[in-house]
Each structure stands twice: as structure tokens, then as C-alpha cells.
Amino acid sequence: MKTATFPRAAWIPAVLALAALLLPLGAPARAEALAPKKPRTIVVLTFDDGDATHLAVARMLQKHGMRGTFYVNSATLGDEEKLTTRQLAAIAEAGHEIGGHTLNHTRLTELLPDQQRTQICDDRRALMKMGHRVTTLAYPFGSVDADAKRTAKSCGYNAARVVGGIRQWNCPACPPAESLPPADRWGVRSPGSFTEETQVRQMKQLVLNAEKTGGLIPLVFHRVCAGCGWYSNSPEDVEEFLGWLASRKSRGTVVKTMAEAIGGPLRPMPKG
Ligand SMILES: [Zn+2]
Structure with a gap:
């Protein structure tokens, strides 16, 4: 005998619609947890030595919604x-980081x-x-020893960058x-400093390599001029690279x- 039941085909969509209304409360976190974990790559664009061309570089970065790290030698500011x-x-006011690079760009390993x-x-x-909010340092010439590392720590820094130690042609x-x-x-660590012979495809390759494992990839630029x-x-070249990086x-x-x-916090200067 045929009973008058509510057709199944009609209530399923109604239940789904109700679920769609209620689910968003808890669903996104669960969806994220279920998604395959993508390695996260953080690129840090560093520009060393306080070169006059870096004012234009800062604007280029801003155009791409990026912020850079500028390592300057405070005693040489205003020089030619x-x-x-x-x-x-x-x-700094545009949101970039100002980091330390020693007073005069001296090779620390040759100092007492x-x-x-x-x-x-x-x-x-x-x-x-x-x-300036100065929390990171770059050693001039990437030259460092155990004393310099201890000194960087005691001067209130949170970290310091060297040059080298990341995979490229000279360190497979x-x-x-x-x-x-x-x-x-x-x-x-970082790849070696870019030179006038570094091609955009090589800059891109460093990022592509880093994306395979994820992690931090600081890139080291100096002057930006032809x-x-x-x-x-x-x-x-820098513009082309930034467009691709974005x-x-x-x-x-x-x-x-x-x-x-x-x-990490902004640590105070040590006394004396
Ligand atoms: Zn330098």
C-alpha cells in the first residue's frame, strides 16, 4: 500500500541548505586542517650599505605591497x-625595517x-x-666569528644575517x-650577494628552490642602478623580479x- 510520505528528493536539498547556513561557524578551521600542508616560504629582501639608490628601491617595494630590510652603516649616512x-x-616611515650594519662597515673578524x-x-x-626600531643586524662582508656573535647578542639584537650557506651554484x-x-x-644564512652578473631567472630559482621545503630565504642586494x-x-631587473615574486x-x-x-621584542641598549 502506498503511504503519503514526504518525497525524499524534496527534503534532502532542504537539509543541505540548513547545513550550509550552520556550518560556516566551525567549518573553515576544519577545512584548513584537512588541506595538505603547504610549506610556507618567507622571502626577506635585504639591501645593504645605505646606498642612495635605496630610496627609489623602497618605493618600488611599496608599489608591490612589499617591505624590505635596509642594513645601514650609521656613521656613513650623508656621505657621497x-x-x-x-x-x-x-x-622607515613607509614601513620598511632599518637594521644595523656596524658604524663604518668594518670587517669584524679583524677587530678586538x-x-x-x-x-x-x-x-x-x-x-x-x-x-628606528633596530632589532636585526647584518655583519659587513658576512664576516663573523664567535666573539662578534656574542657581541651582537649583548648589543640587544634579536638576530644577525651572514652571507652564504644557502644552496646555489657554489654550494650545491x-x-x-x-x-x-x-x-x-x-x-x-642567505645565498651569496647578488652581483651585476646575477640574472633575474637565478633570483627566481632561489625562491623556487626554497619553496620545495619552505622556510626563510633572505636575499642580499646592494646598489640598484644600471x-x-x-x-x-x-x-x-629588480622590478621584474618583484613582479614575479608578488x-x-x-x-x-x-x-x-x-x-x-x-x-621578538625591541630590546633596550645595554648600559655604558
Ligand atoms: Zn655591506
Whole structure:
């Protein structure tokens, strides 16, 4: 005998519609947990030596919604072909990080510990007096020893970048990215400094390599101007690279400052 039942085909969509209304409360977190975990890659764009071309670089970065890390030698600000303190302030106000790079760009491994202390601490102190939030350091020439690392720590830094240690043509056995947190925060690794011979495809390859494992990949730029020295890259090449890098966001690759990537508070200067 046929009973008058509510047709199944009619109530299923009604239940689904009701579920759709209620589910969003808890569903996104669950969906995220179920999705395959993508390795997260953080690219840090570092620009060393307080070069005068970095004012234009900061604007290029902003155009792409990126913030860079500018490692400056406080005692050389205002010198020929260097940023002025006012230009540095403009870069900081736009949201970029200002980091220390010693007073005079001296090779720390050739200094006595108290000279290292002057170069690292007094530089940080000078930049902080200018109002900058200085939490990371880059060793000039990437040259560092155990004393310099200890000094960087005692001067109130949270981390310091070296040059090298990440996989590229001259170090095929190196890891493709720095770990997060870094294995040694007083020796945060990077590929070698870019030179005028570095091609955009090589810059891209470093990021692609890092994306395979995820982690931190600091890139080291110096001057940004056409044909202006060994440690320089043309504005056209940097622009092309930044445009491509922005598109990697869809792969989970993001650009941060070193301070953002490392984290940690602004530590006060030591007394004396
Ligand atoms: Zn330098």
C-alpha cells in the first residue's frame, strides 16, 4: 500500500541548505586542517650599505605591497652616494625595517672584542637615537666569528644575517632555505650577494628552490642602478623580479622584513 510520505528528493536539498547556513561557524578551521600542508616560504629582501639608490628601491617595494630590510652603516649616512638621515627616516616611515650594519662597515673578524662592541653597539645606539626600531643586524662582508656573535647578542639584537650557506651554484650541498626559527639566529644564512652578473631567472630559482621545503630565504642586494658596480642590479631587473615574486603569493610565498620573520621584542641598549 502506498503511504503519503514526504518525497525524499524534496527534503534532502532542504537539509543541505540548513547545513550550509550552520556550518560556516566551525567549518573553515576544519577545512584548513584537512588541506595538505603547504610549506610556507618567507622571502626577506635585504639591501645593504645605505646606498642612495635605496630610496627609489623602497618605493618600488611599496608599489608591490612589499617591505624590505635596509642594513645601514650609521656613521656613513650623508656621505657621497649614501642615504641621508632624512631619507632613511622616509624609508622607515613607509614601513620598511632599518637594521644595523656596524658604524663604518668594518670587517669584524679583524677587530678586538671591544672594537667589535663599538662598531656593533654604537651603530645600533645611533640608529635607535634617530628613532628606528633596530632589532636585526647584518655583519659587513658576512664576516663573523664567535666573539662578534656574542657581541651582537649583548648589543640587544634579536638576530644577525651572514652571507652564504644557502644552496646555489657554489654550494650545491647547502639547504635551499634557512629554517624558521633559524638554526643559529646569530648566523642567519642567505645565498651569496647578488652581483651585476646575477640574472633575474637565478633570483627566481632561489625562491623556487626554497619553496620545495619552505622556510626563510633572505636575499642580499646592494646598489640598484644600471651598470654601477659589481654589487649592483638594474632597476629593470629588480622590478621584474618583484613582479614575479608578488605572483608567488598564490603558492604561499610571502615577503616579510627580517624583524617580522624573526620576531621578538625591541630590546633596550645595554648600559655604558
Ligand atoms: Zn655591506
